[in-house]
Amino acid sequence: MTALTVLQIINRTIGVLFLLCYFYQLLYVPVALRQKKRPEGAAPLRRYAVLISARNEQAVIAQLIESIKSQDYPAENLVTFVVADNCTDGTAAAARDAGAVVWERSDTRHVGKGYALNFLLKNIRDSWGDEYFDGYFVFDADNLLRSDFVSRMNEVFGPDCQIVTSYRNSKNFGDNWISAGYALWFLRDAAFLNAPRTRLGLSAVVSGTGFLFSREIMLKAGGWPFHSLSEDTEFTVHSILDGQRVGYCGDAELFDEQPTRLGQSCRQRMRWVRGNLQVFLKEGGRLTLGLAGKNALSCLDLLLSIPPAIFLSVCGVAAGLALTAVDLLSGGPLLPLLVTAVTSFAVPYLLLFLAGAITTATQWRRIRTSAWKKLLYTFTFPIFMATYVPITIFALFGRVEWKPIEHRAVASVQELR
Numbered sequence: 001m002t003a004l005t006v007l008q009i010i011n012r013t014i015g016v017l018f019l020l021c022y023f024y025q026l027l028y029v030p031v032a033l034r035q036k037k038r039p040e041g042a043a044p045l046r047r048y049a050v051l052i053s054a055r056n057e058q059a060v061i062a063q064l065i066e067s068i069k070s071q072d073y074p075a076e077n078l079v080t081f082v083v084a085d086n087c088t089d090g091t092a093a094a095a096r097d098a099g100a101v102v103w104e105r106s107d108t109r110h111v112g113k114g115y116a117l118n119f120l121l122k123n124i125r126d127s128w129g130d131e132y133f134d135g136y137f138v139f140d141a142d143n144l145l146r147s148d149f150v151s152r153m154n155e156v157f158g159p160d161c162q163i164v165t166s167y168r169n170s171k172n173f174g175d176n177w178i179s180a181g182y183a184l185w186f187l188r189d190a191a192f193l194n195a196p197r198t199r200l201g202l203s204a205v206v207s208g209t210g211f212l213f214s215r216e217i218m219l220k221a222g223g224w225p226f227h228s229l230s231e232d233t234e235f236t237v238h239s240i241l242d243g244q245r246v247g248y249c250g251d252a253e254l255f256d257e258q259p260t261r262l263g264q265s266c267r268q269r270m271r272w273v274r275g276n277l278q279v280f281l282k283e284g285g286r287l288t289l290g291l292a293g294k295n296a297l298s299c300l301d302l303l304l305s306i307p308p309a310i311f312l313s314v315c316g317v318a319a320g321l322a323l324t325a326v327d328l329l330s331g332g333p334l335l336p337l338l339v340t341a342v343t344s345f346a347v348p349y350l351l352l353f354l355a356g357a358i359t360t361a362t363q364w365r366r367i368r369t370s371a372w373k374k375l376l377y378t379f380t381f382p383i384f385m386a387t388y389v390p391i392t393i394f395a396l397f398g399r400v401e402w403k404p405i406e407h408r409a410v411a412s413v414q415e416l417r
Contacts, residue, residue: 024304029358031196036250043155045073046134048212049124050080052100053116057141058090060257064143065098073150079133081124082141085116091141112402114231118224125223133215135162140209142257144171152252153212161247162214163239165194165206171255173377174369178265180377181384182258187367188359194248203240203298204248205305208232209256217244228282229402230275233306237283240298241290253366266391267403273388273395276306349382356381 050068054061061082068080080100084092086108095102103123105116117138124133135157137150149166156164167190170183186207194204211232217239218224226234236246259265290299356378360367367374394400 025193028192028196031199032192033362034199036195036199043158045077046154046157047077047132048079048135048137048150048154049128049133050078050137050139051117051120052080052082052095052139052141053085053113053120054082054087054091054095054141055085055116056087056089056091058094061091061141062094062098064139064141064145065095065100067143067145067147068150069099070147071145071150072147073154078150079128081120083116083120083123085113085119086111110227112227112229112231114224114227114234117231118227121218121223130215130219135212135214136218137212138209139254140256142171143209144255146253149252149254153249156247156249156252157212157214161245162217163206163244164212164247164249164252165204166210166248166252166254167191167250168207168210169253169255169366170368171257172260173258173367174373175258175260177377177380177384178262179258179260180369180373181381182265183367184356184359184377184381185385187363188355190248190250191359191363192355195250197298197301198248200297201245202301203236203244203295204246205302206232206236206246210252210254211246228275228278229271229400230279233276234279234282237279237287237302237306240295240302241283241286243294245295245298255368262387266387266394269388269391270395270398270400271402273392274400277395280306348386352382352385353379 052061052064065080065082068078069075071078082092082095082100082102084095084102084104086106087104092102092104103120105119107115107119121136137153139145153164153166168186170179170186172179173183174180189205189207197204220242221238224231224235226238228234239246259268284303287299287303290296291303293299360374360378364374
């Protein structure tokens with residue numbers, strides 16, 4: 001068997017595996033387009049703690065706290081807590097002035113959002129006890145909430161749904177192709193993954209911010225013991241393996257700020273890729289065993305969506321380049337080779353374009369930018385996703401660590417409307 005034949009077999013195998021990892025998500029599309037049903041009956045009023053981990057967020061944190069205070073939910077049932085985590089600016093003072101309970105943390109050894117949230121929960125438990133709050137919201141300091149966010153989440157939250165995630169929109173979709181790429185990805189994640197998952201009785205996936213978990217979940221975990229570089233994925237996997245189901249509330253909308261600089265974006269996404277790999281290596285075996293449990297389909301969903309598709313993309317690019325090089329060196333005909341090379345890049349571009357286009361079309365009214373930018377950034381979405389290839393390669397072999405993301409988009413919910 002020649003080297004060329006071996007590479008052709010490898011290339012085809014990677015293509016089949018890639019389709020297996022992604023094709024099932026096409027089945028979610030018609031489910032996502034079905035009309036949703038609103039919860040029936042009035043939900044009981046519960047007491048919630050709002051958890052915000054902030055690092056040098058003086059510019060934006062007051063706007064988030066103001067959007068929390070402006071909720072149509074009883075103010076006495078919401079208490080906002082902020083951990084000013086290793087801050088060197090006026091974040092703590094800004095949060096206190098806005099009305100939050102603030103604790104300051106200085107620990108340069110245990111760095112990351114997971115450690116900050118655990119610190120915050122420990123202080124809340126010491127000061128307020130374990131029984132006062134029914135649940136805990138988690139937000140990033142750059143978030144803004146619609147005025148009915150808590151009410152809508154409260155409708156879904158309950159004994160049968162002790163973890164709920166929300167619809168993640170963007171403050172700054174129209175800034176450039178990078179912020180739009182992020183925003184489209186999160187909109188697709190909400191509308192075409194989490195929404196159909198919950199309608200099919202599967203578990204949604206927590207995506208960093210804008211989620212709620214119960215007191216019972218917190219007590220059973222002993223706080224927030226999730227310290228990987230992707231603590232949200234780690235929390236989701238832990239919860240599903242523990243028999244929980246993450247719910248989704250598409251009516252609860254928050255807005256957050258996305259990076260606009262490529263270097264900052266690459267650092268953030270390298271952390272996500274490395275973090276997902278950490279979670280997969282830690283929990284992949286248990287997820288595989290979970291295929292025989294009550295959350296079998298949710299375990300399979302996570303096994304297919306956490307790391308394999310990204311890594312298969314990298315392997316596919318590498319195998320395609322190797323196949324092209326070997327074919328050229330062996331004197332193969334140039335025209336078929338060019339057709340194969342163009343097809344190898346055109347097909348992924350087209351598939352990603354369709355994913356972005358469907359998301360843009362269905363979420364058109366919720367995307368906060370001009371029509372021409374919505375159309376333009378649909379075409380650049382595949383380019384944004386293609387940057388994951390070098391990012392993944394570096395995340396596998398380079399040094400990756402948690403670093404804060406600078407937020408500068410100061411806005412109010414009224415302005416976003």
